Amino acid sequence: MTGSGIAGIDLPRWRSLRYFNIFRLVLAGLFIVAGPQLNLGADYPTAYLATAWAYLGLVLTFGFPDLFERLGVERVIRLQLLVDVVALSLIMWASGGYRSGMPVLMMIMLAGAGLVAEGRMVLFFAALTTVAVLGDNAWRTLAGREPVDFLQLGIVCMGFFGIAVVSRLLALRAKANASLAAERGEELAKQQSVNERIIRDMQDGVIVLGADGRVRQANPRAAALLGLSALEGLLLADVDPVFAGIAVECGDDGRLMRLGLPARLLRCRVVCGELGTPAEGDTLIYLTDFEEIQRKLQQLKLAALGRLTASMAHEIRNPLSAITQAAELLQDEKRTEMQARLTRIVNDNARRIERMIRDVLALGRREQAEPEAVPLAAFIEELIAAHSLAGEAERAVYRIEVAPEVTLALDRAHLHQILDNLVANARRYCSSGEGAVRLYAEPFPDGRVGLHVRDDGAGVPDEVRVHLFEPFFTTHPKGTGLGLYIARELAEANDATLELVGGEGGAHFLLIGRARP
Incomplete structure (x- = not known):
């Protein structure tokens, strides 16, 4: 049989049917060519040869795809299986019955029937084969020929039904798996199409860099950001010399630099050798247009x-x-x-x-922020000294717990304005007792430093917390409402954060920034 398939039948089943028919054709040819040498047809040679030639002709006839179109797939399959059972039964009868080995071929035919037949038809053919084998043995018993023990035949007939059922269940499972695989394949193709569209249309540039430094893949946005029409196949170092040592940037949050022909300000983030990269040894480079963001x-x-x-x-x-x-x-x-x-x-x-x-x-x-590594202990001592001009009693209100080696990367003028505001607020609302205002530093494992400014006053009410950093919001009659708002803005200008920490007691502010610029 040739062709890629027939209307009304799925491709896996069509392939199984085609291979099954090839097996039938080979088997029919062996019956004709090597049957006598295999001692087949010894009882009735004429009937054997007639059956073998008829079987070959019917296999060829039912193998034409046009017949499936005219009679229907299910009808042709049933006729083929019926021909198999009848032909093998006649060859068994002409070749000495059970001892000819035909029941083994019948089992193979039933296994194939379970793969290509639909519904419960395979059980019908198992029953038909059982009747044929038992009938042949009964005829031999009545004719005085050498029969086979009926218990042995019964076990073989049970095998007919077992093979038919198991092969049918396997066929159903294979069909379900094929259907699931096809469904998953369609979903995967759709998801891949969506992912490709997202990558193609995203505002960030994405470059997949091979181990040899050549661009394996890149979305159109990456080429546009670097001022080129396409990047695939190019040495990235030829596009811009900065990319020559890009591998050393792996794992960083990225840094700003001017890249490409237009010298555009881009944030370049590099991911190397991590799960999710297209292939081992590849490098992912993400380019973000910071000029547009600015x-x-x-x-x-x-x-x-x-x-x-x-x-x-x-x-x-x-x-x-x-x-x-x-x-x-x-x-x-x-x-x-x-x-x-x-x-x-x-x-x-x-x-x-x-x-x-x-x-x-x-x-x-x-x-205009120009961050520098400011030694916190000396800086805070100088700031507190300016707030303690009233004498030692005023100086005792402040308790400083900062190690001499701790630094904070902020613009010195901005840090002075931030701390001056926090210290002034803490002094205004504290109890004025000894150590009422605490300033202490907390280094973090990732290289950042947290500076705490805490007082022992009444704290910040919940209804005030949500408005604390809003401009012109103040609870002090002579305040402008811009102090904390400006302090947070200056902190963000230095890549730092300023937050009000929750908890019991007085107000607790935390300034977090890098230890080094």
């Missing part, structure tokens, strides 16, 4: 500054009103005590406006 951040910053300016105008209006009113009253006031009070109001509100303007200007200078 533009978006600048737009967000401008929008935030716009909102901040509007809020600031509203906040400045109140002290200006107080200053204006105090100035008008000062013109009419003749008493010295009232003049001093009105002058103090003018000065206090003018200083409040000056603090607001200074804090807002600090926002504009956050991009």
